[in-house]
Amino acid sequence: MEGFIKNLEVIINESIKEETIELSDIPNIDLYMDQVTTFMEESLKSYKRYPVDKVLTKTMINNYAKAKLFPSPLKKKYTKNHLMLLVIIYHLKSILSINDINKLLKPITENIVNNEKSTELETLYKYFTVLQKTSRKNDFILSEIQNEILTEDSIKNKENIMLILTVLLSSIKANQEKRIAEKILDKFFV
Template identity: 45%
Template sequence: MKIDTKDMLKSILNSLSRIEHIKPEDIPNIDLYMDQVTTFMDTRLSSSKRHPEDKILTKTMINNYAKNKLLPPPVKKKYSKEHLLVMIFIYYFKGILSITDIQALMNPITEKYFQNDQKFSIETIYNEVFSLEKSQADKLAKDIVDKYNTSKHTFENVEKDQEFLQLFSFICMLSFDVYVKKQMIEKLIDQLPGE
């Protein structure tokens, strides 16, 4: 099995440099119906799909988020710009956190800042958090390259399946990093003040 890990690494780093969040000014200033929300999110976050047929958000997901009080309910079946910003946070969290953890994290935010008619809003929080994106992406790219280079020095004395074992090593290092960070996030969520 021949694996071109250099091309794979280059592809990963290129996709990392293309990650772009939805800017609040790109969200329509009018309230949207469910179909419009799913179309908007699917279009704007399509680059994060693993497979072309994957769905970013479905009607069922959004209804479940509202039913479980993870997302404030729509007003007359319409979703505001703030609803979409909350859905974007949920979208990024759902890949690593349980719904219960996302609720514990997001409920204080939505209770205090969702449609509060003050200068400090969900949009303010969203902008502040996503303003860190570029500096974090650069650090992440460096870390990925370091892990890749380390993995290239594993299994040096193995002839058969060396490339596969080095790829396995690289995946394990990336996975360990995610595992440790997930554990840290869960511990931090467990420390959040209760209701």
């Protein structure tokens, strides 16, 4: 029984330690599709269930663009906005349908004009990474973030951002729980 508990603790601790792509880690230059898939593959590799799994493929990214989950790339180049949205979409796609993701992100994406820098998206992404890092450690972080957002004058859609962050936190937790379940299945139910 002691070995079982240790194995279970290892699985849970590995899930907690999965990497977060910080806003500062996202390139400030526009990238072509191959560069985007390479960046995502390297940055999110700790989330893969099996080494052969792909994080995001060109087809997936093209389908997300067709579904209007983010603005179309300009001259086949993807901006920092696209990368932030792709990271968020990656974390949502196993929990929510494409239509639900579209509904969730629309208040943010419809305000991105000509792929220019989006303060709202950067704020959303910054707090998304905070939620990722703290979702297992402190469930009260969401209310702290919401209070910070309420005091920021530069944000117009405060309610939408707070609602989106609530859904993101739930999705992060669901993803973590799903990965723990998969790892337990892989380890103990071969």
